[in-house]
Amino acid sequence: MADHPVSPSSSKTEALAALVSEFGAEHLPDAADGIAGILVDRDSWLELARQLRDQEDLRFDLLVDVTAVDWPDRQPRFEVVYHLWSLTHNRLLRVKVGVPEEQAECPSVVLVWGTANWHEREVFDMYGVRFAGHPDLRRILMPDDYPYHPLRKDFPLEGVDNSVSYRNEGGVLMTQELFVDRPAGQDPTPVDRSKGDPQGYSDGAAPADES
Amino acid sequence: MGLEDKFPEILTSRLTDLVAWGRKNSLWPMPLGLSCCAIEMMATVGPKFDLSRFGAEVFRFSPRQADVMIVAGTLTWKMASVARRIYDQMPDPKWVIAMGVCASSGGLYRNYSVVPGVDRIMPVDVYTVGCPPRPDTLIRAVMELQSKIEEMGLDGRSPREPIVLQN
Ligand code: SF4
16 A cells, blocks of 8 residues: 555646645645545535546546544544545545534435445444435444444443343244334443343453453 | 053053154254354264264254254344244244354354344253354254253243253
């Protein structure tokens, strides 16, 4: 990655700089991996994405990845991160879009890069960021009725026990009951393993400093 | 036992014992191979370990024809309702072997996506250790289950106390 041709020079860098100033975006400081990055306002992101794909000197025609970062102490809390690759010019670009917690929504770029479809569903599933204009914004990895967004930093690392209390009773458990033991609006309850497992496992005293 | 004296070619038995003997020697497993443990489960029915010596080699991929479910692998929350439905489709009497630490307790995956033990969604009869358990451990689980079935009544339900295999 280090010798990736991201070196400044030429019309390509100028085209990017022109676009950045036109849309009020910012250049990000140099990253350790040497990939150029820009920080974009979410209102202008969709139009900027089109330009990045279509301008002759840029031609970022491949969307490599969409992910997000949760910064609990920052404003805005979420950063949606896109990695773009121009196959024509062999250049990489990182785009970050800030998304506040109160209105966790970001324009969908599915119409620009079709491959964004499942990536954006994953970001929605894991971080709860909604993508406006997405044709089919459903969870992709977790069950449809799963109540949390587990890669948010306030979600407990060891997970939440969603099952109803059920252990060798010979009773019948309906599948829909798997996720309804939590009243709506209540905060997720972390599994308290300090007194052994709540369902009766005992794998010894859990170390106190685990969390 | 006057009957046996009069007809020496006849064996008498209690019906409960006869049914239990038949059940325990013709287990038809439903292989719920969810991840890496399934490879060892396949090896167990192969010629080297040969689970058919214990009458449990007829793996059925339809739950309606099976009576023991071998949960071999990591059960995720997304798969949980499916696994439970497969269990519900098996006819009674039915039993469950939790193969490996993932199926028994979630194993090393203590996180948002993995069910911490399949007994969260279905009753388990035998828990096995190992990541993955060797085929001998699975064979032993089957044998423990057989001895448990032997003690069961005609309804095939009691006793339900799970067996935990130790190393
Ligand atoms: S117990 Fe080990 S081998 Fe078995 S499914 Fe879990 S990780 Fe894989």
